[in-house]
Amino acid sequence: MPKENKLIERLADIGEKEILNRLQKYMDIGQIDDDTALIRNYSAKDLIINTDLLVEDVHFNEQTLSPKETGWKSVAVNLSDLACSGVEEILGITVGLVVPSSTPWSWVEDAYSGINNALETFGGKLLGGDCSHGKQRMLSITAIGTKGPLDLHRSNARPGDHLVTSGNHGLSRLGLGFLLSDPLIRNIKINESLKKNAIQAHKKPTPPLKALSQLLRCKPYKIPLRAAATDSSDGLLEAINCICKSSNCSAIIDIKNLPMHSQWPKGDAWINWCLEGGEDFELVVSLPPKWAKEWVNLIPQSKVIGKIEEGPPNAFWSTGKKINSSNLGTFKHF
Amino acid sequence: MPKENKLIERLADIGEKEILNRLQKYMDIGQIDDDTALIRNYSAKDLIINTDLLVEDVHFNEQTLSPKETGWKSVAVNLSDLACSGVEEILGITVGLVVPSSTPWSWVEDAYSGINNALETFGGKLLGGDCSHGKQRMLSITAIGTKGPLDLHRSNARPGDHLVTSGNHGLSRLGLGFLLSDPLIRNIKINESLKKNAIQAHKKPTPPLKALSQLLRCKPYKIPLRAAATDSSDGLLEAINCICKSSNCSAIIDIKNLPMHSQWPKGDAWINWCLEGGEDFELVVSLPPKWAKEWVNLIPQSKVIGKIEEGPPNAFWSTGKKINSSNLGTFKHF
The missing domain is CATH 3.30.1330.10 (PurM-like, N-terminal domain)
Incomplete structure (x- = not known):
């Protein structure tokens, strides 16, 4: 009382x-x-x-x-x-x-x-x-x-680079879905640990500071200190497109290697949440393949999701099809 | 059209x-x-x-x-x-x-x-x-x-200091009065140039950067680089009381030397606007008399308004009476 x-x-x-x-x-x-x-x-x-x-x-x-x-x-x-x-x-x-x-x-x-x-x-x-x-x-x-010593300008991507993410995407959007009882998850069975991760990702995100320090530490000796990076706070696709636009090159994304949780449901809507859910505070980095390999070895959730090539400044699937925004509009600031 | x-x-x-x-x-x-x-x-x-x-x-x-x-x-x-x-x-x-x-x-x-x-x-x-x-x-x-080299902590005032303001106070409050048709100015004749100054002070204030650089430049050679300062954005009285509280000393203010425009109307309400009108972006500085003299000589609108003495951490009139807030509340942030 x-x-x-x-x-x-x-x-x-x-x-x-x-x-x-x-x-x-x-x-x-x-x-x-x-x-x-x-x-x-x-x-x-x-x-x-x-x-x-x-x-x-x-x-x-x-x-x-x-x-x-x-x-x-x-x-x-x-x-x-x-x-x-x-x-x-x-x-x-x-x-x-x-x-x-x-x-x-x-x-x-x-x-x-x-x-x-x-x-x-x-x-x-x-x-x-x-x-x-x-x-x-x-x-x-x-x-x-x-x-620090890393110059992570978005304009630093070069053809031949690998594109790596430091962690899974879409989790924060799924967490928001649970918190707002989103229709998409009403009739689907979501693993309890994925649900917990997702809500945590939305409520208490972790900035990718550890991934950053590992990126610096694992750089192979003979490779120059050059990489492009951004975070995926506005969504993975937006992050990739920003790097492409600033570096004037194409990103070729392998749909089989999208950075999704192992229990992530199947279907286009779920791919969209991975690509455009937003508020994923992960690093999206374009860097030489040898350096990428070292970094991926260090970080359990990281993944090579594609590569950078010469071409129009957009993200494409390996099939050659441009990855279009679904205009999910999770975060409409205006 | x-x-x-x-x-x-x-x-x-x-x-x-x-x-x-x-x-x-x-x-x-x-x-x-x-x-x-x-x-x-x-x-x-x-x-x-x-x-x-x-x-x-x-x-x-x-x-x-x-x-x-x-x-x-x-x-x-x-x-x-x-x-x-x-x-x-x-x-x-x-x-x-x-x-x-x-x-x-x-x-x-x-x-x-x-x-x-x-x-x-x-x-x-x-x-x-x-x-x-x-x-x-x-x-x-x-x-x-x-x-820069000046250490202008509020806690740096010392008994024996002069208290100096870099410019007139109450102008911004008067400007606001004109803009909002305040009852106080309805039946009083205000000089046109004062009106213009006042509206300008409210709409397009100037930060006291010039006064600051002059304060540094005019310091007499043999005096240590020690002065207390704050700006009067929350009002003159509040600025003085902040210095008194942080430096644990009294400020003795001479009512004849309040920093008011030469055409400023007479009366308690107008003294209150000078003391508590707020948004006066002037420097209020406590510093040794010799340095104060040099500074006042450089800045036309500046004025020695009082002195710092040992005593309870408040502002007092020369008569010994504590200067109480009128609770004008021009800027009630909550």
């Missing part, structure tokens, strides 16, 4: 100053006291920076993500972008938080606890930020890190 | 890819192509970073700011924070933009043109960002710069 009787503290009752006071424990020391955060630059390395938004009812809602998961995911999606740009050390993040005044304090605290959890897991400090009330919940995260 | 007949292009009709394509001209080269932006680190200097939000109906609306002014101001408020932390060179910004799908394309283009204008004026590149639809317009800007 005490739980139900406990007054729900809403942000409007607490006020901005007290909100900032309460968030202080999550901050890097001294970051609330001054207007900006200081990043000590011991290394003199180049930096990479990225901003990503998570907007309620666009990227998440109460059905799909808990406040803690929202915080975690807002960091993870950013770090995924840093990973596919070859980050070496994650320095930290800033948080722009918009929430309606009626939001309970516990929502904010839980979101920050999820943010904190992700930073403890992957590295980096909370370097400050800003908060305001607004009509819907929104997190704008900017992540900053040092750049 | 052609103007009225022109179809209004809305974001929902354009789609995310085309929106990003169109914004490319504003971006630093290559920033759309890859997921993150690269910041070359030539100098190995420490960095300062800051995030600020501008939310529609909280910080701006159609009555108060045009889209161009919204873009400009979103950058200016961030650079003001970098200025009061002693920035040397502004490296760039990222932009998180949320807009309803029904927003006309021209709004986005104008906002980016305002952002671009501010960067051209004050320095720094557009380093990329993210955009999404949402219920209300929102700009989340993260600005990053190198730190």
